[in-house]
Amino acid sequence: RLARTVDLQQRQLNAWLTDFDQVLAQRSMSQRFSDGYDTVRLNAKKLWNLGVWDYDVERIDADGKKVMKQETLPLGQLVWAILLFIVGYFVAARITRRAQTILVSRGRIGEAQSSTLRRWLMALLAFLLAILTLKVLNIPLTVFAFLGGALVIGIGFGTQTMIKNFISGIIVLFERNIRVGDILNVDGVVGTVSEINTRSSILRSADGVETMIPNSVFLENKITNWTHSSRKIRRAVKVGVEHGSPVHKVAEILVECADRHGLILKEPAPAALFEDFGQNALQFELGYWVELNDQTNSALVASDLRFMIDKRFTEEGIIIPAPNRDTRLITDSPLQVEWAPKG
Template sequence: MVNIEQIKGMISYEFFSIAGHSMTVGGVLLIPAMALIGFWATKYLVRFLTTKLTKRNADPNIIHLVRRLLYAIAISIIAITVLDIINVPITAFAFLSGAIAIGFGFGAQNIINNFISGWILMWEKPIRIGDFLEVENAKGVVEEINTRSTRFRRTDGVHMLIPNSKLLENTIVNWTLVDKLMRTSVKIGVAYGSPAKQVAKLILQAVEEQDSVLSNPPPQVIFEDFGDNALIFEVNFWIQSNVEGGLRMAKSNVRFRLDELLAANKIVIAYPQRDVHIDGSLKLLKSEA
C-alpha cells in the first residue's frame, strides 16, 4: 500500500530545474490542471458576456472584438498565474527570447503580419461582419474575422479564407461600408417611331411601382441615344440592400413590369434589323430535265 508520505515524496520529487528554480512532479502536474480550469472559466465568462451583449442587440463586430480581447487577456493571466504558483519567474525564460525573436523574424513574418492585420480590422472596422465585399473577382459576405484570416462566403455559397493582410494591402470594394444604399440602372431600346415622352413615363412608372426602389433620391429616366436599331433609354434608381442578389432582383422586377406596360401600350421593344438592297434584275433560269 502506498501511504500519504510516499505520495508527498513523489509529488515533491525534483523533476528538473530552470535558472536555479527546481521543478517538482507536483508542479508539472499542476500546470495542465490550472490551464484547464482557467480555460473553462474563460470560456464560461466569454459565453456569458456574449449572451448579454446579444440580448442588448450589440454590434456583432463589437461582440467579436470583446471575445478576442478576453481570450488574449485570459491566456496571459493563466500563463503568469501558473508560473507564479509553481515558483518559476518569467525571467527564467529570458534565454528563449532571442531564439523566439529570430524564429519570428525569419519564419513567421506572414503569421505576424496577418495577426496584426486581424486586430486592425477588428479595431478600426474598415471591414465588418455582414459587409458585402468585392475581392478581386469574388463577391460575397463577411462571416467571421479571425486573428489570421477572414472567412468570406461568395454569392454561390462557396467559403473562402482570405489572409487579413490582403484585405488591408489591396483595394477592396465594400458595398456596405457606410450604408446599404446602392444605385443601379436598367437600359431598354424601343423601335423608331415610338413616342419618346410616353416611353419615358412608362419606364418611370415601372420603377416607382417597385417597393424596393427608394423615392429619395428619386429615379431618373434618361433618353440616352439614337441607336442603330432603337431609341435607347436608361433609368437610374436607388435601393437599400446588403447583397448583390437584392440588386439583381430589383432590376429583374423593373424589367418584368416594363415589358407589361410597353406591351399594353403597343410599344415595340427593338431588336436588330438589317435592310438588304439588291441592285439589278433577278433572272430565274429554267432547268432542263
C-alpha cells in the same frame, strides 16, 4: 565447476525466497497495505518533484549583489500550471459566452459582431491567463528562454505570415473600416463579411460560397466597401427601344415600374436617362437606389424590374428591337432565287 556454481546460486535464491515468504506471511493485511501505500506515495513524491529542466534566475545575495542561481522546475509545478490554465480558460469561456447572449438578447449588438468580439476577447484572455498562471505559481518567464532560438527560426520560415495576419486583424478590428455585415469587393470577390477571425476573415457571396480572406489583404490591397458609411447603393437597368418610339413615354414607364417596386427607395427618387442613339435601338438607363440588408437582393430587384418593364412595353406597343445582322454568302457560281406563289 560451472555446474557447481550455478547450483550454489540456485540454492541461495531459493533460500532467500523462502525467508521472504516467511516474513511476508507473518505480516498482517493492514501492514502489507500500509507498506504498499508508503511505496506508492514515495514513488509519486519522487515523480512529482522530478526536475523537468533547469533554468537560471537572478537573485540578490546577503551583500546586495545580483547573482545568477540555477533552479529546477519540478514536474508537479508544471502540472499545476497546466491545470490552472485549463480551468481558468473554461471559466473565461463560459463568462464571455454568457455576456454575448445577454448583449444579443438586449439588442445591444448583432449575433455576428458578438461572435467576433467574443473570439478576440478569448484570445486576449488566454494570453493574460497564461501570464497570470506563471506568476501565481512563481514560474519565471526565463523558463521558456530556450524557446527563443526556435521561435526566431519559426518566425523567419513559417510564422511570419501568421503574425502579419494577426496584427492586421487587430488593426481592422479597432479601425472599424471593415465590420461584420459589410459588403465588400476584394479582388473581384463580392460578398458579405460574416466573420473577422484572428488570422483571416470570411466573405460570403450571394451564392452562398464562403471565401477566406487573409486579414493582411485588407491593409495591403484596394478594397471596395459598399456599405462603409451607408447601406444605400445605386443600381441601374439598361434597356433599348425601337427607333421612332415615344421617348417620353418610355421614360415614364421606366420610372413608373421603379415606383411600383416595394424595395426601391423613394428618396433618392428613381430616374430614367436617355443615354444614346444606338445603331439598333434608342438606349435608356433606369437608375434607382436600394438599401442592402438581409431582405434585399439587388440582383432579384433588377430581375423584377425587367419583368415589369417588358410587360408594360407590351401593353403600350413599345418594341425592344433585336440587333440587325448582315449575312454574306460567298459562292463560286450565281445562286438561283425563285419567288414562291402565295397559297
